[in-house]
Amino acid sequence: MKTVLDWSAYADAGMGDAYADIPKHGGDFAKAIAVCINSRRCEDETAKGVMCPSYRVTGDPALSTGGRVRLLKAALNAELAEAALAEPELARAMDLCVACKGCKRECENNVDMALIKSEYMAQQARRRGFGVRARLFAGLPRWLHRHRTLARWLIRRRNRNPWLARLSERLLGITATVPLPEPSSAPFTAGAPASAPGAAEAAETERPELVLLVDTFARHFEPDIARDALRLLQVAGYRVHVATPAATDPEPTRPLCCGRTYLAQGMVEQAAAEARRMLAALLPHARAGRWIIGLEPSCLLGLRDDYLALGLGESARELAERCLLLEEFLAKEIMAKRLQLPLRPAGASVPDAASAKVLVHGHCHQKAVGGMKPVRRVLKLVPDLDFDLLDTGCCGMAGTFGLEREHAGLSRQMAALALLPELQAEPGAEVIANGFSCRQQIRAHSSRRPRHLAQLLADALAPPTP
Ligand code: SF4
Numbered sequence: 001m002k003t004v005l006d007w008s009a010y011a012d013a014g015m016g017d018a019y020a021d022i023p024k025h026g027g028d029f030a031k032a033i034a035v036c037i038n039s040r041r042c043e044d045e046t047a048k049g050v051m052c053p054s055y056r057v058t059g060d061p062a063l064s065t066g067g068r069v070r071l072l073k074a075a076l077n078a079e080l081a082e083a084a085l086a087e088p089e090l091a092r093a094m095d096l097c098v099a100c101k102g103c104k105r106e107c108e109n110n111v112d113m114a115l116i117k118s119e120y121m122a123q124q125a126r127r128r129g130f131g132v133r134a135r136l137f138a139g140l141p142r143w144l145h146r147h148r149t150l151a152r153w154l155i156r157r158r159n160r161n162p163w164l165a166r167l168s169e170r171l172l173g174i175t176a177t178v179p180l181p182e183p184s185s186a187p188f189t190a191g192a193p194a195s196a197p198g199a200a201e202a203a204e205t206e207r208p209e210l211v212l213l214v215d216t217f218a219r220h221f222e223p224d225i226a227r228d229a230l231r232l233l234q235v236a237g238y239r240v241h242v243a244t245p246a247a248t249d250p251e252p253t254r255p256l257c258c259g260r261t262y263l264a265q266g267m268v269e270q271a272a273a274e275a276r277r278m279l280a281a282l283l284p285h286a287r288a289g290r291w292i293i294g295l296e297p298s299c300l301l302g303l304r305d306d307y308l309a310l311g312l313g314e315s316a317r318e319l320a321e322r323c324l325l326l327e328e329f330l331a332k333e334i335m336a337k338r339l340q341l342p343l344r345p346a347g348a349s350v351p352d353a354a355s356a357k358v359l360v361h362g363h364c365h366q367k368a369v370g371g372m373k374p375v376r377r378v379l380k381l382v383p384d385l386d387f388d389l390l391d392t393g394c395c396g397m398a399g400t401f402g403l404e405r406e407h408a409g410l411s412r413q414m415a416a417l418a419l420l421p422e423l424q425a426e427p428g429a430e431v432i433a434n435g436f437s438c439r440q441q442i443r444a445h446s447s448r449r450p451r452h453l454a455q456l457l458a459d460a461l462a463p464p465t466p
């Protein structure tokens, strides 16, 4: 079996262990599956955390992380392993993995089922090819770059016309039951990065230089998040560059993209091509000692984790070591006693001054990299802010999972497990969710209007003294 991802990190996994039960076929990919020690912790429905949303909703052991492992092992032990991967029970189990990475953090032995799913999808695509919907979702960054005005017009029409929504459900398999995110009329464009207001001060105080990675979702759908993050970091006195393609880039006018939309559909070659553009653009910054700051958890996790499996060599590791989420960077600077943010008390920073309470829903990938402790540390900076970090598991949108006709019902059930009841219990509170898909899910199934942490902090900034 020829794998498409680089599984060499697992080359020594289970070697010499008589109980490792490594499948016959699949090489290092099989070893990545066999790291499961069958403890069945992933079948504990009462456990806190994320793992495993589809199992929590259905109670079907085949839909737990370990259940998928058992099915995958059986397929890779079959004589015709590649054909066995297409068995309906395994195909269903993999289809209902939302690639949340909950298992990568919470499983006893850190099974990375999200990455295993990417390999699985790529193997399946070798036999069947990719469908129209998969191409549409995967190619989103390109569609938005080339045809943003048309895409915006079509999506707005579809969202306002139930007949068009039903038509797109029938033709494309995109559910008619939730609205699609609408591209902004004014996407983010980089200003003059080197002339950041804090530049001189940054040099004086030896604050690190930064590179802000504006992802496809912030750029095209919610550009205020990127603008607020840029302003926040500049007010704090950092010199901020906005990431742009390298001079040698074959598509120098197309903004950088992490490749997540491709990897999520199993289009590994296209994801690797996006990753190479990113490396060419960001490695010189990383080597110059700059931190790469990301806003969208799934994009940054792509750079920090998934790139290591794309066969990009040691440079992927170099880049990974310089990538941080905004909250991780701010928390690091708090610890180093370098962060100076002039923030007003909470009553003045929350738009609805009657409610200073803030509820925080973490993105699964944010939790997978341990990104919630930094959020707590950063929110403590805002005087008088009353906030809760919710134990809300997975929101259920999971990239495009909740937009897919056959998954929309399950996606709604995932949101109803914990997230929606928690929000209903505090109807007046502001909601912070750093994941684009989480915000979409909350908007789709409630009247709440969640924002990114960068927006809350930017609103809390005290006005400059005259
Ligand atoms: S928690 Fe991890 S190691 Fe235990 S059964 Fe589940 S997948 Fe396997």
Ligand code: SF4
Residues within 6 Å of the ligand: 050, 051, 052, 053, 054, 064, 065, 068, 096, 097, 098, 099, 100, 101, 102, 103, 104, 113, 114
């Ligand atoms: S990635 Fe998420 S949905 Fe998939 S097996 Fe792991 S915990 Fe379950």
